[in-house]
Amino acid sequence: MYSEKVMDHFQNPRNVGDLENPDTVGEVGNPSCGDIIQLFLKIDDEVITDIKFKTFGCGAAVATSSLTTELVKGKTIEEALRISKKDIAEKLGGLPPNKMHCSNLATDALKDAIDNYRGEDE
Amino acid sequence: MYSEKVMDHFQNPRNVGDLENPDTVGEVGNPSCGDIIQLFLKIDDEVITDIKFKTFGCGAAVATSSLTTELVKGKTIEEALRISKKDIAEKLGGLPPNKMHCSNLATDALKDAIDNYRGEDE
Amino acid sequence: MNEIYLDHAATTPMDVEVINTVNKYMEDYYGNPSSIYKTGQIANNKLNEARKTIAELINANDFREIIFTSGGTESDNLAIKGAALALKDQGNHIITTKIEHHAVLHTCEYLEKHHDYEVTYLDVDEKGFVKIADIKEALREDTVLVSIITANNEIGTIQPIKEIGTFLKNKDVYFHTDAVQAIGQIKLNVQEINIDLLSASAHKIHGPKGVGMLYIKKGTKLVPQLNGGAQERNRRAGTENLPGIMGFKKAVELVMENRQKYVEKNSYLRDKLINGIEKSIDDAVLNGPRGSKRLSNNVNFCFKYIEGESILLNLDMLGIAASSGSACTSGSLDPSHVLLAIGHSKGTAHGSLRLSLGKDNTEQEIDFVLEKLPGIIQRIRDMSPLYIKEKERS
Amino acid sequence: MNEIYLDHAATTPMDVEVINTVNKYMEDYYGNPSSIYKTGQIANNKLNEARKTIAELINANDFREIIFTSGGTESDNLAIKGAALALKDQGNHIITTKIEHHAVLHTCEYLEKHHDYEVTYLDVDEKGFVKIADIKEALREDTVLVSIITANNEIGTIQPIKEIGTFLKNKDVYFHTDAVQAIGQIKLNVQEINIDLLSASAHKIHGPKGVGMLYIKKGTKLVPQLNGGAQERNRRAGTENLPGIMGFKKAVELVMENRQKYVEKNSYLRDKLINGIEKSIDDAVLNGPRGSKRLSNNVNFCFKYIEGESILLNLDMLGIAASSGSACTSGSLDPSHVLLAIGHSKGTAHGSLRLSLGKDNTEQEIDFVLEKLPGIIQRIRDMSPLYIKEKERS
Ligand SMILES: Cc1ncc(COP(=O)(O)O)c(C=O)c1O
Numbered sequence A, B: 001m002y003s004e005k006v007m008d009h010f011q012n013p014r015n016v017g018d019l020e021n022p023d024t025v026g027e028v029g030n031p032s033c034g035d036i037i038q039l040f041l042k043i044d045d046e047v048i049t050d051i052k053f054k055t056f057g058c059g060a061a062v063a064t065s066s067l068t069t070e071l072v073k074g075k076t077i078e079e080a081l082r083i084s085k086k087d088i089a090e091k092l093g094g095l096p097p098n099k100m101h102c103s104n105l106a107t108d109a110l111k112d113a114i115d116n117y118r119g120e121d122e
Numbered sequence C, D: 001m002n003e004i005y006l007d008h009a010a011t012t013p014m015d016v017e018v019i020n021t022v023n024k025y026m027e028d029y030y031g032n033p034s035s036i037y038k039t040g041q042i043a044n045n046k047l048n049e050a051r052k053t054i055a056e057l058i059n060a061n062d063f064r065e066i067i068f069t070s071g072g073t074e075s076d077n078l079a080i081k082g083a084a085l086a087l088k089d090q091g092n093h094i095i096t097t098k099i100e101h102h103a104v105l106h107t108c109e110y111l112e113k114h115h116d117y118e119v120t121y122l123d124v125d126e127k128g129f130v131k132i133a134d135i136k137e138a139l140r141e142d143t144v145l146v147s148i149i150t151a152n153n154e155i156g157t158i159q160p161i162k163e164i165g166t167f168l169k170n171k172d173v174y175f176h177t178d179a180v181q182a183i184g185q186i187k188l189n190v191q192e193i194n195i196d197l198l199s200a201s202a203h204k205i206h207g208p209k210g211v212g213m214l215y216i217k218k219g220t221k222l223v224p225q226l227n228g229g230a231q232e233r234n235r236r237a238g239t240e241n242l243p244g245i246m247g248f249k250k251a252v253e254l255v256m257e258n259r260q261k262y263v264e265k266n267s268y269l270r271d272k273l274i275n276g277i278e279k280s281i282d283d284a285v286l287n288g289p290r291g292s293k294r295l296s297n298n299v300n301f302c303f304k305y306i307e308g309e310s311i312l313l314n315l316d317m318l319g320i321a322a323s324s325g326s327a328c329t330s331g332s333l334d335p336s337h338v339l340l341a342i343g344h345s346k347g348t349a350h351g352s353l354r355l356s357l358g359k360d361n362t363e364q365e366i367d368f369v370l371e372k373l374p375g376i377i378q379r380i381r382d383m384s385p386l387y388i389k390e391k392e393r394s
């Protein structure tokens, strides 16, 4: 079902956990849907210097979280926001059709974190 | 499907054919139903002295015709009329459920022949 | 006594390679294809491989257009009920023919009875062909489905399926064809023919019993008829029969490999049988067309003045397995609807014999049948009151 | 790595004796049971032998009350649609439960949508039991059918089926039970229980996939759902899958021979698993009852704060095959309807794990699972935002 890359991220997730004093936090999902992703970010001069995640969810949710953190670490906020769910799915070697919605979650959580950072919490 | 007795009568039908100057003839069925039985009888002083049949029909129709001729030969008309379709079916070791109607035909043809003989062709 | 099996249109012996395949999958692949653990995923991949092979057989565009069922009957039921119900808002009229298999006819009757559909049963000509003009005339605003058998199981008539598909193109109706008898013998191209739904069954091509498939062209709406789990992309519930399906795949591979060879061999034997019977038996009427528009394995005659079951029983005593459209073989009173549709009287229709060839039949077997059949027919005719009457008449 | 297969409720590996039986019939019995020649008649006799064995398993009065289908799903569909439509004139109300298999639930929904039936879905208590009082209350003048699963496939609850049958006796409704999970483990007596319709499936008892059966008590009216040929006494069309059916027969024979032995063994392993998990893992909630009212092979837990698919993937990496009622394993958003029905929140229901035992599971396998599972659960919890939150709260 899952590609090797998904399984690699699922088995060895990068950047799991939380940060002590994050500059911002993003969260999407809720337990009834079966997915929650939390991202904790350190941001220094528009650059994401550190990032960690916590995920309640399926294999795809964990793997997309893990890859997202890996991809954005060291990037500027602008660069990070340019990463699309499609990029994520592709970099993971594809996701099963019924799991595509999971690949939205990590990018949504990132957007939420950055919105919070910028105070645009609409 | 058929019992050994049915198959025996089907393979070696007794009294097939017709009689030159029958005292009476009975016939039931028609080609659309897939069954026709004709019986040809010689009757002497109320006794069936000879009988032959012709049958268009399935294995059960042939076997019941054959057995019927065998059973009634030498019997009086009264005795012959007492033979029921149930007797026939039983003596043949049973008939498949969907062939029960065939076992009526030979006794019906016999009744027809005797009715004709007695001039009761209603 | 060796059996001479001449009822391949009813069912075929499994090919030894198919048996070995089923065996392998029974032993080693028990995983549930809907599960995420490895044995399940492996099973799922195998299922999709089988879809690919079958897609190739009929030139489907995408393997996901193939779903598996329990046989030709279920495929016909799903196609017809499923499509009709899905298009209910568009209309409730169905067009089919008088010579469909009961799996189509009785399904249409079910829709008439339980869902108020109207069904037009098209006449066929005396060889069993449907006319495009008749389809044209029958088409209505509210027609949602046309279902026409690719090749008839009783008399072997191969319909002008491509012309029908072309005619129906761009008409707002689904086109279903029952290709159960056809797939082993005719190269079908669903994209070219413009077919929306196509039924097939494994056991007619030396595959396992209890396995069938339905081709569902992408975008075709269908209301599932077996409700339950999410298998087959929600179109047919029930744990997938992987060993059977892999046997079907193998049988299809063998068809693609050997079809031409067997069609040539069987056409020859078929014509030998037909010519031999016509030469040696009076009042024998060939049912269905001759030549390339007839299934290569089908021989069907009506022998006047006699009834079919007696012929079968006599053949069986000699080890020859065949079938008949006689009502008496089915327990009903009406003989084959197909033989009536091509214009026979009930009486004549009762006296039919179908001999259907398979890949392993030999010329010796055919010679044996040709040697024995005339005597059998004569013996039964001698018993028949109709035969005498006819002779007296002349 | 050897697989530890703990998903027997989904499907079971075929017994080697069953495989050999299927094999034998694939090789030697290709005749069409509806034909009158010898190979056909022999096949037909074999079919009836299989009916007899299955009749014996459930103590049916007559082997003709058993018909064969393509599996549990088809049996459920036929029983429910067939009976409901046959009694249409009498009413259009059906009673079932919230914890039926989808083969029953989605069939009921089909009847709601396409035939205007009304369906009452009974609540169950927190262990999954139906209450007779609730059935009583739900019964109406126009109720035609009550369908209640004998034993639940997810949480193993065995319903008081005899009490239900006794209660329904002399009420003018049909009683159907889905015994797919039950027949391998529970001795059922359809006459004593007063059942009209009972569904079962071969592949759940080490038999072949794609074969099922429906018990239809004599006199029970049923509108056939697969229309076509006259097979199965006009109740289910389609060429009979004799090899599969004979495999089913063999599997049933093995059940009758070994049931008690396996039930004892599995009950022991089941309780070891349950106790071990409860001892070693916090916030693990057993779903379903304990003891003799639970299927001997069923273990089902909700592990709070985590999601089921992650558990399955982690187990799979260790070669352990299991299943979950998590929505993510099915591609929908809603987790198991059964877990919701027994009162779990969606969040908790997402974190379920079902381990279902089979005849070949060993104590070592269970020990291995007990050794590994706590670490897996902890690892996933450590990743979970919910777990932290809960801990902070306390
Ligand atoms: C033309 C046709 N359609 C449908 C069927 C039904 O197929 P099955 O017996 O596999 O259900 C058959 C064979 O019986 C057939 O010949």
Ligand SMILES: Cc1ncc(COP(=O)(O)O)c(C=O)c1O
Residues within 6 Å of the ligand: C228, C237, C238, C239, D009, D010, D070, D071, D072, D073, D074, D076, D101, D103, D149, D151, D152, D153, D178, D180, D181, D201, D202, D203, D212
């Ligand atoms: C209780 C129950 N009913 C019905 C079914 C459906 O059976 P099958 O997959 O054989 O169609 C299953 C298994 O999936 C089941 O567990």
